[in-house]
Amino acid sequence: MESLYELWGKRNPEWEERYQDSVISVFSDYGRGVNQYQEVRGKIYGAGYEVFILAFFIGLYSNKTKPLIEDKAKRKHFGWAISNWGTGESRLGRTQYPRLREYMFAALIARTDIDFIALDKGEITQRKVVDDLITKMEEYANYGFDYIQEKLEDNPNFFFKETAFLRVFLGFLDKEEDTEDFDDVPESLD
Amino acid sequence: MIIKEIRIKNFRSYYGDNNIFEFSDGLTLILGDNGDGKTTFFDALQWLFNTTIDKGNIDHMSEMRRSKMEIGEKEEVSVAMLFEHDGEKSVEKSFSVERVSEDFFRVGQLVYRGYETFGSERIQVSGKNLIDRCYDAFIQRFSMFKGESELNVFDNATALKDLVDKFSDIRKFDDLVEYTSSFEEKANAAYLKEMKSDRKVAGEAKSLELQINRLAEEISTKKRDIKDKTTSLEVFSKRLGELEENQETSERYKDIQSRLKNKEEKRRKLKAQISYIDYNHALLDRMWVLCAFPDVLQEFKQKCSALSREKRKQEKDYERQKAIEIGKLEAVKEMQGALVNGAPELPWYLPNQETMEEMLNDHICKVCGRPAEEGSEAYNFMWQKLEEYKRHIALEAAKKSQKEAIEEKELFKFGNIESLHNLSISLSGSNESQVSGLVREISDRMGLVERLTEDLKEVEQQIQDIIDEKSRLLIQAGNVSEAILEKDFNDIKGLFEQKGRAEVRLTELNGELAQLQTRMDGLQKQMDALNPASSQVKVYRDVHRVLEEIAKAFAFAKKENLRRFLAEMQDKANGYLEQLSASDFHGEIRLRQTADDSTEIRLYSSNGTEIKKPSGSQLTVMYISVLFAISDFTQEKRDEDYPLVFDAATSSFGDSKEENFYNVIDNLKKQCIIVTKDFITKGRVRFPEIEKLTCCVYRIKKADGFDSKNMATVRTTIEKIK
Numbered sequence: 064m065e066s067l068y069e070l071w072g073k074r075n076p077e078w079e080e081r082y083q084d085s086v087i088s089v090f091s092d093y094g095r096g097v098n099q100y101q102e103v104r105g106k107i108y109g110a111g112y113e114v115f116i117l118a119f120f121i122g123l124y125s126n127k128t129k130p131l132i133e134d135k136a137k138r139k140h141f142g143w144a145i146s147n148w149g150t151g152e153s154r155l156g157r158t159q160y161p162r163l164r165e166y167m168f169a170a171l172i173a174r175t176d177i178d179f180i181a182l183d184k185g186e187i188t189q190r191k192v193v194d195d196l197i198t199k200m201e202e203y204a205n206y207g208f209d210y211i212q213e214k215l216e217d218n219p220n221f222f223f224k225e226t227a228f229l230r231v232f233l234g235f236l237d238k239e240e241d242t243e244d245f246d247d248v249p250e251s252l253d
Numbered sequence: 254m255i256i257k258e259i260r261i262k263n264f265r266s267y268y269g270d271n272n273i274f275e276f277s278d279g280l281t282l283i284l285g286d287n288g289d290g291k292t293t294f295f296d297a298l299q300w301l302f303n304t305t306i307d308k309g310n311i312d313h314m315s316e317m318r319r320s321k322m323e324i325g326e327k328e329e330v331s332v333a334m335l336f337e338h339d340g341e342k343s344v345e346k347s348f349s350v351e352r353v354s355e356d357f358f359r360v361g362q363l364v365y366r367g368y369e370t371f372g373s374e375r376i377q378v379s380g381k382n383l384i385d386r387c388y389d390a391f392i393q394r395f396s397m398f399k400g401e402s403e404l405n406v407f408d409n410a411t412a413l414k415d416l417v418d419k420f421s422d423i424r425k426f427d428d429l430v431e432y433t434s435s436f437e438e439k440a441n442a443a444y445l446k447e448m449k450s451d452r453k454v455a456g457e458a459k460s461l462e463l464q465i466n467r468l469a470e471e472i473s474t475k476k477r478d479i480k481d482k483t484t485s486l487e488v489f490s491k492r493l494g495e496l497e498e499n500q501e502t503s504e505r506y507k508d509i510q511s512r513l514k515n516k517e518e519k520r521r522k523l524k525a526q527i528s529y530i531d532y533n534h535a536l537l538d539r540m541w542v543l544c545a546f547p548d549v550l551q552e553f554k555q556k557c558s559a560l561s562r563e564k565r566k567q568e569k570d571y572e573r574q575k576a577i578e579i580g581k582l583e584a585v586k587e588m589q590g591a592l593v594n595g596a597p598e599l600p601w602y603l604p605n606q607e608t609m610e611e612m613l614n615d616h617i618c619k620v621c622g623r624p625a626e627e628g629s630e631a632y633n634f635m636w637q638k639l640e641e642y643k644r645h646i647a648l649e650a651a652k653k654s655q656k657e658a659i660e661e662k663e664l665f666k667f668g669n670i671e672s673l674h675n676l677s678i679s680l681s682g683s684n685e686s687q688v689s690g691l692v693r694e695i696s697d698r699m700g701l702v703e704r705l706t707e708d709l710k711e712v713e714q715q716i717q718d719i720i721d722e723k724s725r726l727l728i729q730a731g732n733v734s735e736a737i738l739e740k741d742f743n744d745i746k747g748l749f750e751q752k753g754r755a756e757v758r759l760t761e762l763n764g765e766l767a768q769l770q771t772r773m774d775g776l777q778k779q780m781d782a783l784n785p786a787s788s789q790v791k792v793y794r795d796v797h798r799v800l801e802e803i804a805k806a807f808a809f810a811k812k813e814n815l816r817r818f819l820a821e822m823q824d825k826a827n828g829y830l831e832q833l834s835a836s837d838f839h840g841e842i843r844l845r846q847t848a849d850d851s852t853e854i855r856l857y858s859s860n861g862t863e864i865k866k867p868s869g870s871q872l873t874v875m876y877i878s879v880l881f882a883i884s885d886f887t888q889e890k891r892d893e894d895y896p897l898v899f900d901a902a903t904s905s906f907g908d909s910k911e912e913n914f915y916n917v918i919d920n921l922k923k924q925c926i927i928v929t930k931d932f933i934t935k936g937r938v939r940f941p942e943i944e945k946l947t948c949c950v951y952r953i954k955k956a957d958g959f960d961s962k963n964m965a966t967v968r969t970t971i972e973k974i975k
């Protein structure tokens with residue numbers, strides 16, 4: 064019998080197509096093909112799922128979800144199953160991060176309302192459970208995409224300071240610990 | 254030759270036919286500011302004296318004149334000179350230009366006209382011949398100079414040889430030395446030949462001659478080696494002298510370069526350290542994105558352990574339930590019957606089915622041996638006993654299967670909770686402490702980067718300082734390129750070593766030569782000491798001795814003559830040097846002969862130290878002194894004077910030096926034409942200083958009203974101001 068983790072790994076989470084231009088390809092090479100030489104170098108990230116992961120964690124730490132648009136035609140996925148995430152980046156200086164998936168999975172288990180007792184009793188199916196996990200995942204990321212897009216609309220250069228993304232995540236820490244170690248908002252580039 | 258008058262027509266900035274300079278036989282100054290036509294005046298003279306060209310050149314024509322020409326109009330460009338050289342003579346070089354169309358001008362052939370005066374008659378002659386005869390290219394080389402840098406006429410290796418050939422009698426010695434040495438050789442050959450035929454000393458003479466010949470060969474090889482070594486030593490010394498001028502700069506440059514390299518390396522390392530971790534990539538690659546994850550992880554762990562606990566609890570309750578049911582089953586007890594007399598029955602399984610069936614079949618109780626007919630009480634008893642037995646067996650079987658069914662029943666079919674719990678356990682322990690340590694890791698890294706960035710800033714400032722220092726050094730060093738400084742530093746060491754080696758070798762060679770000479774003298778003496786029997790041989794010997802002395806004398810005379818010539822020229826040059834420098838420090842000129850027969854001009858202090866780096870003005874005065882000395886020689890040897898023409902030769906002079914310098918030249922009674930921008934400050938002539946001079950002064954300048962961008966509006970005007 065395959066485990067939930069394995070089944071989850073086979074999935075391709077969806078995201079709203081409108082974030083492709085406004086967020087995903089702003090930071091990654093997604094949609095350009097991996098081997099298009101020079102112009103890809105300027106991008107912060109390689110694969111599109113890397114932006115998805117960041118968006119997911121933004122939603123997770125904000126503890127906010129946003130349901131995806133109903134219309135299936137306006138959704139997309141990377142065509143790259145989760146179990147491959149963090150294993151494909153070959154750019155100089157990058158290392159692989161396969162174990163990050165376990166933490167994402169753990170977070171979904173923690174935050175998704177599922178009757179696992181019933182699952183183990185066989186009263187509900189694994190498929191249904193994995194569906195719920197993926198939905199949760201998509202909704203966290205959807206919130207994250209929205210968050211990033213909003214920041215970009217306010218200031219198109221917001222994330223192009225090297226520490227910007229890092230400070231966003233450290234910001235979640237501040238809120239919880241209520242310390243003033245890091246600035247909440249990265250300074251402007253102007 | 255004395256130049257009386259120069260007339261320039263439509264040559265470059267000299268527009269029209271009214272450009273006339275008159276010259277005295279002493280100093281004439283032509284003053285002009287930048288672009289006023291000084292160099293054009295000089296070029297016009299050079300053009301006139303150049304007898305090697307035959308074609309006119311439209312570029313030589315006045316732009317202003319050209320622009321004013323109508324189509325079909327013809328005009329002439331010319332430079333003419335009136336001069337005194339065995340009577341009055343004149344020469345004119347010209348070419349015609351015709352405007353054919355708007356853009357096209359037809360340029361005519363060069364015409365070279367000369368006139369000579371014989372008595373009262375003026376005869377036209379070839380201008381070319383006249384120039385070549387009165388002011389040939391050789392003299393021109395020592396009399397016309399453009400800028401200060403051209404003054405060192407001995408930079409050209411053959412210049413001195415030419416000069417010596419022209420002005421000294423050394424040339425004549427060449428033939429004499431050649432003759433006498435060939436006489437000596439012939440006499441020697443004849444003498445040796447006779448010697449060998451002399452009965453008394455033939456054997457000894459032969460062996461001596463052989464030895465002498467061999468030795469002579471060795472000596473000549475040695476001498477050649479010495480000459481080679483001396484030449485290369487001179488090359489090394491000269492190069493070293495040049496390098497030493499840059500040495501200090503070169504060393505400082507080297508030092509700066511090495512510091513720069515050092516700092517740049519440091520910068521590179523710092524940059525690498527700073528960019529070692531890319532914050533954006535680290536979010537994923539180093540899982541920094543998990544910095545806020547510990548709380549979520551706690552939730553996960555708690556949920557997993559609660560699930561696991563709940564599942565185990567439910568499982569345990571279920572097991573207990575099962576055990577109760579099985580217990581119940583087992584608790585159903587058999588009620589045992591009693592026999593008639595109250596004694597208990599045998600258990601149901603005694604006797605067994607097989608025994609009872611056999612007894613029923615045989616109609617006899619095989620326990621008590623009494624018959625039991627079918628339908629009898631005993632038979633019925635046995636039959637009932639058998640039925641009971643069968644019921645018992647069936648009951649047992651049913652109970653067993655019931656128990657098994659209970660035991661087989663499972664509450665949970667799947668192990669998802671266990672695998673989640675396993676994941677939770679694997680994410681605890683060291684993995685958990687890694688995740689909760691991320692915040693520290695990140696802040697440590699950021700702190701480090703901050704410090705490194707500070708360091709980098711400092712290093713970059715230092716690099717900028719060093720680069721500034723380098724630029725200052727290069728500016729101070731003047732026209733020296735970085736490549737030369739780099740090369741010099743490397744060269745200088747190598748050259749010192751090479752020079753050292755050459756010196757040692759030279760000393761060795763000289764020692765060896767001296768030894769060879771001593772041996773040679775010994776052999777010669779032995780040879781001379783031979784007393785030939787024949788008086789004929791003796792005569793040969795004496796003739797050879799006389800010729801040998803004569804040859805030596807001429808060789809010496811030739812050398813001495815050259816030495817005297819140079820010494821005399823040196824004396825004259827030093828005389829001028831003293832006059833021209835007046836009260837200023839001037840040192841002493843030495844004309845030094847080099848191994849390759851050329852000559853160097855060097856300046857020495859009176860205590861014998863060479864002045865390695867004379868100032869620009871010192872050099873100029875030194876060269877001009879030598880040129881005056883040469884000019885004196887020409888006058889003495891050829892009985893002809895010629896003018897010296899300098900274009901901007903004194904640009905390195907200070908104001909006070911200028912005035913004195915011109916005064917001295919003015920009093921020399923030597924025709925000198927100096928084109929200069931001295932005595933002009935901010936476009937105005939400094940008249941009070943001019944007043945002090947006795948010479949004739951011209952002021953040339955651009956005519957007013959020119960358009961600063963249009964060359965066709967520029968023309969030079971000439972004004973005699975004194």
